[in-house]
Amino acid sequence: MRIGVLGAGQLGRMLALAGYPLAKTFVFYDMSGSPSAGLGEVIIDRDGQYLDDFISRVDRVTYEFEHLPVDVAERIAKEKPVHPCPRALQVCQNREMEKTLFGELGIPTPEWKIADSAESLQAAAEALGCPVVAKSNTEGYDGKGQAVLRSPEEAAAAWQSIGHSRLIVEKFVDFRREVSIIAVRAEDGELAFYPMAENAHHEGILRYSIAPAPKLEKHVQEDAERYIKALLNELDYVGVLTLELFETAEGLVANEMAPRVHNSGHWTIEGAMTSQFENHIRAVSGHPLGNTAPRGVSCMINIIAEHGDIERILELPYAHVHLYNKGERPGRKLGHVTVLADSYEELVWRVKNCAQFLPGCPEFDSTLTARG
Amino acid sequence: MRIGVLGAGQLGRMLALAGYPLAKTFVFYDMSGSPSAGLGEVIIDRDGQYLDDFISRVDRVTYEFEHLPVDVAERIAKEKPVHPCPRALQVCQNREMEKTLFGELGIPTPEWKIADSAESLQAAAEALGCPVVAKSNTEGYDGKGQAVLRSPEEAAAAWQSIGHSRLIVEKFVDFRREVSIIAVRAEDGELAFYPMAENAHHEGILRYSIAPAPKLEKHVQEDAERYIKALLNELDYVGVLTLELFETAEGLVANEMAPRVHNSGHWTIEGAMTSQFENHIRAVSGHPLGNTAPRGVSCMINIIAEHGDIERILELPYAHVHLYNKGERPGRKLGHVTVLADSYEELVWRVKNCAQFLPGCPEFDSTLTARG
Structure with a gap:
């Protein structure tokens, strides 16, 4: 099966890395000129003149970013299955529509x-x-x-x-922390939920995701699953969906959704039985879903702007390095490191040790390091 | 860094899948016409006319099979680093030379x-x-x-x-079981050893590898490490080396070595902290080695000749499917499944459950299932 991916950045790259072992091949279609996927054919098409060619060469289509024109997705959907559905794109591109849908489904918002x-x-x-x-x-x-x-x-x-x-x-929401839930829905409606992640941003960019989110009460995970399930079913969604939330004293409040694999789920490559990327490919291809159970505890650290001392990180026995083969640039996501541990205590020490080799990485500040 | 791989089969494919996250790109060079790697450029060259072109386009060269002409490897080594060294190829292609070297290094043989x-x-x-x-x-x-x-x-x-x-x-060697050890040596001489695997063959083809090998006495692992260390250092070897052995009542007896990643090490993709493929790429590229510690216990089951009911296997929450995107053919390796567990007891049950969906898969017969 040949999967067409709209967009050719690092998410497309990691989808392909997860898809090859399932005998999928990939064609990337990008409307800008800077693909970084690097595995598979890439069609660069600023004017839309190669879209038909792209459609004719693939069996199914997915996307790795939500800011593509809905009419392009709809045009493709007339000829080949597009997962997730164009309506999910439409909702994500319009905050009013998104918040209205959340409200209709009983998902709290600010x-x-x-x-x-x-x-x-x-x-x-x-x-x-x-x-x-x-x-x-x-x-x-x-x-x-x-x-x-x-x-x-x-x-x-x-x-x-x-x-x-x-x-x-x-x-404004007075939140304790930012969290996210990632879930996946198969063509037959089967659902699977990853444990929630705790996310730390700095200057508007995700820096750390810890999963499973520490000190998370069971009913909070259940609430998040109920919310994302409502979205998945309402949209008749196929693939991975991410819901970003705030945890507050009164419970969860939804921030926004992303109709795709998400940076806060990169930990699943080593930290879960099946990665978000493999599960997205499984869903898009019509396969049964894979096991979303965690393997130990994980923290994903983004590599932003500069690569830092990757050789030192490669020496750490608990760190997994993922580079996107991109040039350094302020604010740019160049890769990530997943740190694994058997306990949160061990995780904190390991994350701090790893982060010292990443210049500009903000201090690790989480529920795990908070006093009291 | 661009890595040239001699050979374009499933081992090259899995090397590439492990290498992309380390920002490597790949060019495959194959002397036959049936590449299955599928990710990266492939140069098919029956007459050797594109060899210079291949050499000019890569930074380092490795190989995925040991039956390539030594003079080709030597010619490449004059221009670009070739890991493992051509001498390792030479030894593997000549059983007398191999057994003589084993004898000189104190490695028991039949x-x-x-x-x-x-x-x-x-x-x-x-x-x-x-x-x-x-x-x-x-x-x-x-x-x-x-x-x-x-x-x-x-x-x-x-x-x-x-x-x-x-x-x-x-x-003839009167052996209890067949085992293998996989080790890796970095450019600076750093060494790392995987836990040994127990291997079951059927009709001359590997069917099951269990790792870490169950009921293995500590001194047996130590003996194997001593033997493979002697080989790695003697050959000034860089990359992954595999040593196949018989376990007998009198200790280990070496069968043969393979100067490459090996089918009995496929379990390391999910079953070890760093896969054999990533460690080979790390070594070949001059990086420090990754952690070879196991994650739970694993059993790799080869998919031979027919794909079987892959959809059912995809439903199993403990199975990881790896397909090589090859056509069905008697005796052909089409893929493998890695079954993970927290205990050997659990592993046996899971492996049997998985194997039922693979037609022609021989009954799981191992140290774990032996009576008494």
């Missing part, structure tokens, strides 16, 4: 309002109570197209700086 | 003699005591070019059937 002018932004900030965060309703990602309002008076400046005609305004 | 005529074959059989096995000294592998002599009188017929001018004649 309180939110829509603003379509500086005045309505100010009114929303007043109604919700500051601080609030205003985000462009479409097109924004990685913290772009956003502004924090400490008071309603900042509305005019925020409106101008974001420069979009429709914003979503969210009340 | 008693053996050379025969260069039907008469000297008969004399060797008489001197060693039948049964003996006669093998062509060069060019034989996978049980070809061999004959068993139950009595010296069978010498003339055996000589004729083998049809080689120089044979090695070995006394």
Whole structure:
């Protein structure tokens, strides 16, 4: 079976690495000119002139990023199965639609309002109570197209700086920590859930994911599974879905979903019986799902901007290095390291030891290192 | 770093799968026309006319089979580093040279003699005591070019059937089981040893490898490590080396070595902290070695001739499927399944459950299932 992947970055690369042992081959289709997948054919197509060629050469299609045009996915879906379905893309590209769907399915979100002018932004900030965060309703990602309002008076400046005609305004969530759940749904509706991860961001970029999330109460995992299950079934979704959440004193609050394998699931390559990548390929190909049970405890550390002293990390008996074969650049994800351990105590020490070889890596700060 | 691989079968494929996460890329060079590697460029070159092109495009060279012409390896070694060294190839292609080296290094072998005529074959059989096995000294592998002599009188017929001018004649070894040890040596001489595997063959083909080998006494592992260490250091070897042995009442007896990653080490992909494939790539590339410690207990089951009911195997929560994307053919290795468990008791049950979906798979018969 030949799988077409829209996008040719590191997620596509890791999908291919997981798919070859299942006798899949891969064709990557990218609309920009910087593929990093490196295994399989790559079609670079800025103008869409090779799309038919791409479609004709593959059996099924998936994607590794959610900011591709929905009409491209819909056009492909008329000829070949596209998993996940184009509707999942559509929902992810529109924060209002996403939050509305969450609400309909009983998935808690921060309180939110829509603003379509500086005045309505100010009114929303007043109604919700500051601080609030205003985000462009479409097109924004990685913290772009956003502004924090400490008071309603900042509305005019925020409106101008974001420069979009429709914003979503969210009340700040007082959270204990950021977490995520990754789940997978097969063509026949079979479901599997990974244990949740605790995620630490720095300057808007994921730095650490610890899984299974330490000190997680069982009912919290169950809540997250119930939420993501509702999404998977509602969307008649096939493949891996990620739901990013805040853990608060009142329970989980959903932040956003990603209709794909996710950085907070890279730990599954060595840290789970079946990786998120293999499970996505299994689902997209119509196979039964693999076991999502963890193998020990893991922490994924992203390699950002600079590679650091990889040779020293390769010497660590508990570290697994994954490089994406990309050039160094500020803020760029160049690879990740998964640290394995049998206990969280051991994990903390190992992660700190590993992180010292990664320049610019923020101090490991998690539920595990918090005092008291 | 771009690594050139001589040979493009499943071992090359699994080397590439392990090498991409270390930012390596691959070019396969094959003298036959049936590559199965499928990830990376493949140069098919029956006449050697593209060898210079191959050499010019890679930084380092390794190989996935030991029956390639030594002069090709030597020619490449004049321009680019070749790991393992061509001398290792030479030794493996000549049973007399191999057994002589074993003897010099204090590695026990079956008693053996050379025969260069039907008469000297008969004399060797008489001197060693039948049964003996006669093998062509060069060019034989996978049980070809061999004959068993139950009595010296069978010498003339055996000589004729083998049809080689120089044979090695070995006394039969009364062994408890077949085992192997896989080790790796880095460019700086660093060494790492995997726990030994117990191997079960059927019709001359490996069917099951259990690792760590059950009921193995510590001193047996130590003996094997001493033997393979002597070989690695003597050959100034870089990469993974495999030594196949018989376990007897008197200790280990060496059968043969393979200067490469080995089928009896496929369990290391999920069953060890670092796979044999990654460790070979690390060594060949000049990196430090990875941790060879096992993760639980494993059994590798080869998929031979027919794929069987792979969908059912994919449903098993403890099985890892590796397909080589090859067509079905009698005796052909099409893939393997690694079964993981936390105990040998659990492993036996799981292996039996898995093997039922593989047609022609012989009954699981090992130290674990032996009575008494």
